[in-house]
Amino acid sequence: MYTSNVYTVMIASPGDVKDERYLARDVIMEWNSSHSESRKIVLLPLMWEFDTYPQMGDRPQALINKQMVERADVVIAVFGSRLGSDTGVARSGTVEEINLQFTKQRPVMLYFSNGSIDRDKFDAQQFAALQKYKSELRSASLYTEFDSSLDFRTKLANHLAKLLNDKASFKDFEGGGTNASDNEQVGEELNLSPAMQIILNLANNSTSRRVEQVSPGNTPEMIDEWESAVDTLVKNGLLKKEDNSESVVLTPLGIKIALGNTVKVTSPRASKLLFKAAKSREGRIQVLDRSNGIFMMVDNEHLIEDRKVETLAGYMGALKELTELGLLEKRGVGSYYMTSEAFRYVKEFEPLLRNVYSQSIAN
Numbered sequence: 001m002y003t004s005n006v007y008t009v010m011i012a013s014p015g016d017v018k019d020e021r022y023l024a025r026d027v028i029m030e031w032n033s034s035h036s037e038s039r040k041i042v043l044l045p046l047m048w049e050f051d052t053y054p055q056m057g058d059r060p061q062a063l064i065n066k067q068m069v070e071r072a073d074v075v076i077a078v079f080g081s082r083l084g085s086d087t088g089v090a091r092s093g094t095v096e097e098i099n100l101q102f103t104k105q106r107p108v109m110l111y112f113s114n115g116s117i118d119r120d121k122f123d124a125q126q127f128a129a130l131q132k133y134k135s136e137l138r139s140a141s142l143y144t145e146f147d148s149s150l151d152f153r154t155k156l157a158n159h160l161a162k163l164l165n166d167k168a169s170f171k172d173f174e175g176g177g178t179n180a181s182d183n184e185q186v187g188e189e190l191n192l193s194p195a196m197q198i199i200l201n202l203a204n205n206s207t208s209r210r211v212e213q214v215s216p217g218n219t220p221e222m223i224d225e226w227e228s229a230v231d232t233l234v235k236n237g238l239l240k241k242e243d244n245s246e247s248v249v250l251t252p253l254g255i256k257i258a259l260g261n262t263v264k265v266t267s268p269r270a271s272k273l274l275f276k277a278a279k280s281r282e283g284r285i286q287v288l289d290r291s292n293g294i295f296m297m298v299d300n301e302h303l304i305e306d307r308k309v310e311t312l313a314g315y316m317g318a319l320k321e322l323t324e325l326g327l328l329e330k331r332g333v334g335s336y337y338m339t340s341e342a343f344r345y346v347k348e349f350e351p352l353l354r355n356v357y358s359q360s361i362a363n
Helices: 018-039 060-067 093-103 124-137 149-165 184-189 194-205 220-235 252-260 268-279 309-324 340-356
Strands: 005-012 041-046 074-079 108-113 144-146 210-212 239-241 247-250 284-290 293-298 328-330 335-338
Touching: 005 018, 005 093, 018 041, 018 074, 018 149, 018 309, 060 093, 074 093, 074 149, 093 108, 108 124, 108 149, 144 149, 149 309, 194 210, 194 220, 194 247, 194 252, 220 239, 220 247, 268 284, 268 293, 268 309, 268 335, 268 340, 293 309, 309 328, 309 335
Parallel strands: 005 041, 005 074, 074 108, 108 144
Antiparallel strands: 210 247, 239 247, 284 293, 284 335, 328 335
């Protein structure tokens, strides 16, 4: 176990870049997986979909500002073809969030899409307003343009790493944030059962950092094990129960421990690849670069369910994840073989993982 500081990274945007919002969250969690232990830093993504709650007493954007922007250490702002709706204070909610973050003298990372626009959803006035705003920023900021979801993901990952290494841009980064060592001794002494590890892993990879209290298992033993694991994690401060909800949410301490627990696979796609490879004749995944696209295969089965760029990016990210975790080893061009650690891992966690990832793992 290790003591770490938790920093909040708010993802701000109008409503037309939903894919990029979730990709930004993925990039943040991938940074955590690779660097949190060595840097003693945990990045906590903030998204209005999951981190705001109903409240009265002020205009909607002002309430979002209080609940999220004022907490943010970093803001990642992404624009597609829309600027957003006027708030009465700024030209859009996203612009207001950027302005507030700027007055706090905290980092704002700006991204503008150069990709194709859906004609059915195109709004000429919104696009013109966005171009005007972008033009105004040229003399007062350094922003980045991206051509596709994959291009955005790649650039953001590179920029996030550079930001966290830039002491001038974030001079109090090492000393600020929220310390995640509350209940540290309890966390260090807690012996995580396989069920606890699976629950932490699920919550950590959920967009809302929540997991259902109800067991996905189909036997009385698995149901009892799941409920007991949830209760233990709540009592030790790793999970928190929510009023009038069937779900529990990760605490900062829970996030820290989730990043270091022995359930290594951090996404349903990575789990799918691992199980498919384990069932194959050679324990091998093949990546084929053809003129009509990139294909991922186990034996003669195609694993990528569609040809969308974001789907391909997700599978390539899962392949990289498994390789970095030491569960796959690349041999030659496009051939990835399971390691002995991977076979041990699948054998140890298969009963619970099969229930947890039932939507991603085909029998």
